[in-house]
Amino acid sequence: xxxxxxxxxxxxxxxxxxxxxxxxxxxxxxxxxxxxxxxxxxxxxxxxxxxxxxxxxxxxxxxxxxxxxxxxxxxxxxxxxxxxxxxxxxxxxxxxxxxxxxxxxxxxxxxxxxxxxxxxxxxxxxxxxxxxxxxxxxxxxxxxxxxxxxxxxxxxxxxxxxxxxxxxxxxxxxxxxxxxxxxxxxxxxxxxxxxxxxxxxxxxxxxxxxxxxxxxxxxxxxxxxxxxxxxxxxxxxxxxxxxxxxxxxxxxxxxxxxxxxxxxxxxxxxxxxxxxxxxxxxxxxxxxxxxxxxxxxxxxxxxxxxxxxxxxxxxxxxxxxxxxxxxxxxxxxxxxxxxxxxxxxxxxxxxxxxxxxxxxxxxxxxxxxxxxxxxxxxxxxxxxxxxxxxxxxxxxxxxxxxxxxxxxxxxxxxxxxxxxxxxxxxxxxxxxxxxxxxxxxxxxxxxxxxxxxxxxxxxxxxxxxxxxxxxxxxxxxxxxxx
Ligand code: NAD
Numbered sequence: 364x365x366x367x368x369x370x371x372x373x374x375x376x377x378x379x380x381x382x383x384x385x386x387x388x389x390x391x392x393x394x395x396x397x398x399x400x401x402x403x404x405x406x407x408x409x410x411x412x413x414x415x416x417x418x419x420x421x422x423x424x425x426x427x428x429x430x431x432x433x434x435x436x437x438x439x440x441x442x443x444x445x446x447x448x449x450x451x452x453x454x455x456x457x458x459x460x461x462x463x464x465x466x467x468x469x470x471x472x473x474x475x476x477x478x479x480x481x482x483x484x485x486x487x488x489x490x491x492x493x494x495x496x497x498x499x500x501x502x503x504x505x506x507x508x509x510x511x512x513x514x515x516x517x518x519x520x521x522x523x524x525x526x527x528x529x530x531x532x533x534x535x536x537x538x539x540x541x542x543x544x545x546x547x548x549x550x551x552x553x554x555x556x557x558x559x560x561x562x563x564x565x566x567x568x569x570x571x572x573x574x575x576x577x578x579x580x581x582x583x584x585x586x587x588x589x590x591x592x593x594x595x596x597x598x599x600x601x602x603x604x605x606x607x608x609x610x611x612x613x614x615x616x617x618x619x620x621x622x623x624x625x626x627x628x629x630x631x632x633x634x635x636x637x638x639x640x641x642x643x644x645x646x647x648x649x650x651x652x653x654x655x656x657x658x659x660x661x662x663x664x665x666x667x668x669x670x671x672x673x674x675x676x677x678x679x680x681x682x683x684x685x686x687x688x689x690x691x692x693x694x695x696x697x698x699x700x701x702x703x704x705x706x707x708x709x710x711x712x713x714x715x716x717x718x719x720x721x722x723x724x725x726x727x728x729x730x731x732x733x734x735x736x737x738x739x740x741x742x743x744x745x746x747x748x749x750x751x752x753x754x755x756x757x758x759x760x761x762x763x764x765x766x767x768x769x770x771x772x773x774x775x776x777x778x779x780x781x782x783x784x785x786x787x788x789x790x791x792x793x794x795x796x797x798x799x800x801x802x803x804x805x806x807x808x809x810x811x812x813x814x815x816x817x818x819x820x821x822x823x824x825x826x827x828x829x830x831x832x833x834x835x836x837x838x839x840x841x842x843x844x845x
Contacts, residue, residue, distance in 0.1 A: 366454040371550045373402035378417035379562030393460035393690045394680035394729040400458045401547045406570040411578040414566040418509040418536040419584045421563025426506045426534045430488045434481040440559035441477035455548040460689040462681040473524040483830040484532050501843040506534030508586035511579040515592040516542035517647045526589035529833040539567045580604040594822045613824040616750045617649045617778030620771035623657040624784035638672045640807035646754040650779040655758045656767045662760045673734045679721025690730040697730035700753030712740040742770045772798045777821035781807040
């Protein structure tokens with residue numbers, strides 16, 4: 364059973380009270396599926412409506428508290444969360460499959476988001492006067508109302524906190540619906556955070572999104588939805604919430620390309636960065652490199668160098684400090700990626716399974732997968748076109764730059780991309796033509812700086828991520844003219 368607060372297992376939070384669910388679902392350790400880490404509540408539609416009732420009631424007073432009080436409470440909550448990080452790391456690894464390093468980084472980011480956003484709030488909230496000849500208009504802000512935060516399993520902590528924190532600071536109340544297969548760290552940490560706020564400001568329900576999500580999408584009292592997840596689910600949420608015209612924050616799927624130009628350096632640092640870009644969190648990152656286009660003159664050399672790098676990767680239970688890559692997060696994801704790889708093998712592409720098993724005896728007990736490089740593969744292959752979300756990377760040869768740009772853009776997604784060349788001007792020129800929210804030069808990573816805001820484009824979403832942009836998203840500006 365779970366570590367830090369066993370009493371939250373199988374429970375959900377409404378109006379300051381942790382309710383026991385009638386139905387629960389076991390949360391298993393993906394590194395050892397025989398280990399039950401805890402239970403997640405399978406909330407009913409009625410539970411979700413009650414959570415909205417509580418949030419709507421609390422909104423009446425929370426929306427009228429001063430910005431100073433909201434910021435102070437958030438700062439207090441971040442201080443309360445800090446000492447829990449060390450204790451929560453192992454729970455996070457056990458329910459999610461991340462490595463210790465990945466899990467700790469995510470938790471620390473949550474604390475940082477809370478204190479940085481709280482610091483931003485007071486200055487940002489101040490009304491602005493815009494003078495006109497006949498009148499002065501004061502631009503003021505007010506919170507929207509009940510906000511639903513729906514988050515995925517791949518980075519459940521930071522992707523819940525990055526949305527819920529600005530929403531609460533802006534004076535909204537929230538109903539949070541984390542992914543059901545690994546919500547225990549989210550519940551544990553939010554238990555501490557929620558106690559710094561009045562009852563009903565933070566409510567949490569868990570359960571199958573496809574069964575209960577429509578309640579959040581259709582209730583007219585929910586005025587904004589912050590969703591992070593697949594493009595497929597994002598589209599359902601967009602259509603279900605159209606009837607009540609909600610404000611939507613959508614961070615959706617990706618299929619990021621990396622373009623290796625003929626003059627790329629391909630030194631040790633580059634190859635390491637590419638490995639990280641592909642294999643961070645076992646490839647289960649929305650902005651992971653998912654396809655690599657290499658100029659034909661460097662193709663064999665590139666595959667050879669990346670192969671040597673992938674061979675070093677030790678795959679095992681993330682709780683062990685030597686594990687460089689943990690298991691896949693869940694059975695459905697594991698089976699999906701395994702099946703795509705099987706079909707890829709049958710199609711005649713060359714699939715090289717690399718890396719090292721940390722522990723062969725327990726290997727079959729978890730959703731472990733060795734990292735693979737797929738060569739001798741064309742752009743129109745299934746593996747290149749889908750968001751496969753696993754530790755497998757297709758490497759495609761190209762002969763001409765125009766062709767490479769065209770293939771990179773040939774996707775419904777537009778999250779991130781990277782260009783690998785020694786010529787910075789050339790990288791910038793290509794970046795202008797790549798359909799992505801951000802383009803990296805000789806890197807492919809994750810923005811940590813809360814001042815940066817590069818939402819995905821095309822079917823990767825609509826969002827605002829900065830410390831200011833996200834506050835903006837959860838408020839309405841209005842004019843007071845006199
Ligand atoms: P998912 O879309 O299956 O689920 C995400 C969340 O939505 C879960 O909490 C789920 O229960 C809920 N949900 C499912 N159906 C719903 C419905 N009809 N109504 C309301 N809620 C519903 O995604 P996932 O498999 O958990 O996560 C992986 C996906 O998330 C990948 O596509 C990945 O690219 C994407 N993602 C995007 C970003 C980003 O910032 N762009 C970040 C992380 C993950």
